[in-house]
Amino acid sequence: MRTIIITGADMGLGFAFAEQYAEEGARVIAGCLNPSGGEIARLAKKYPNLTALKLDVTSDSSMAAFKDKVGDQAVDILINNAGVHYRKWSVPEEVVFADWEHTLQVNTIGPARVSFALRANLAKAGAARLVTISSDWGSVTNHPGTAYDYCSSKAAVNSLMRGMATRWHEDGITILMVHPGWTRTSMGGDNAPSTPEENARSVRKVIESMTTIDNGRYVDNAGIDLPW
Numbered sequence: 001m002r003t004i005i006i007t008g009a010d011m012g013l014g015f016a017f018a019e020q021y022a023e024e025g026a027r028v029i030a031g032c033l034n035p036s037g038g039e040i041a042r043l044a045k046k047y048p049n050l051t052a053l054k055l056d057v058t059s060d061s062s063m064a065a066f067k068d069k070v071g072d073q074a075v076d077i078l079i080n081n082a083g084v085h086y087r088k089w090s091v092p093e094e095v096v097f098a099d100w101e102h103t104l105q106v107n108t109i110g111p112a113r114v115s116f117a118l119r120a121n122l123a124k125a126g127a128a129r130l131v132t133i134s135s136d137w138g139s140v141t142n143h144p145g146t147a148y149d150y151c152s153s154k155a156a157v158n159s160l161m162r163g164m165a166t167r168w169h170e171d172g173i174t175i176l177m178v179h180p181g182w183t184r185t186s187m188g189g190d191n192a193p194s195t196p197e198e199n200a201r202s203v204r205k206v207i208e209s210m211t212t213i214d215n216g217r218y219v220d221n222a223g224i225d226l227p228w
């Protein structure tokens with residue numbers, strides 16, 4: 001049975017990943033800000049193979065407590081999914097710097113904190129996949145000209161993951177950055193064309209098709225390369 005860890009699984013895409021992997025019978029560890037409340041608690045009751053654990057990706061102590069519970073078991077897939085996006089539709093120069101700092105904490109440093117803490121678990125799996133949910137807005141070439149905070153956080157996490165990819169393949173870990181597609185979630189809004197279930201499914205398909213040759217790629221939810 002494969003073990004899969006997903007961050008930010010309280011709602012949205014993270015929740016959909018957790019549900020779909022649990023449904024297919026994997027051992028799922030869902031990192032959540034609020035594991036005992038809401039929909040994820042219901043899911044944990046429905047699927048005995050799903051455990052919801054507290055994980056705030058901005059906190060060293062939360063990460064340490066999470067890692068203690070995971071222990072030294074092998075982890076086949078880690079999905080760095082947790083993310084925030086403030087003031088999406090405002091004038092970008094009106095960004096609140098404290099929000100920008102928090103965005104970097106969650107979207108950029110969070111995936112570093114989680115990945116570094118779980119590296120040995122991934123290495124133990126032999127051929128693990130580390131997937132970071134990025135965004136097409138992380139592309140510097142195709143910068144949308146808005147959301148400086150969010151875009152920079154995703155461009156920076158791409159840089160981080162690309163750097164890690166040059167080293168972690170030594171541990172048999174393949175790293176991928178995936179734009180999930182515009183998704184009808186709290187972040188994506190009501191006008192998004194696809195549901196979290198649909199886009200989690202397409203991202204899972206990309207993950208399943210990955211081989212070591214794909215290490216360090218930045219792709220969309222059809223597995224097509226995005227410009228850096």
Ligand SMILES: NC(=O)c1ccc[n+]([C@@H]2O[C@H](COP(=O)([O-])OP(=O)(O)OC[C@H]3O[C@@H](n4cnc5c(N)ncnc54)[C@H](OP(=O)(O)O)[C@@H]3O)[C@@H](O)[C@H]2O)c1
Binds near residue numbers: 009031106
């Ligand atoms: N939706 C889109 O159109 C779209 C497009 C491109 C990329 N993405 C990316 O896809 C990923 C998932 O986004 P989504 O649309 O599903 O967003 P969402 O519905 O807002 O869900 C984000 C999740 O991240 C969690 N989270 C926030 N801060 C956290 C922290 N400090 N520690 C742990 N978890 C935290 C949230 O927890 P709470 O519920 O408790 O706040 C929530 O479960 C993000 O990385 C996002 O940037 C989304």
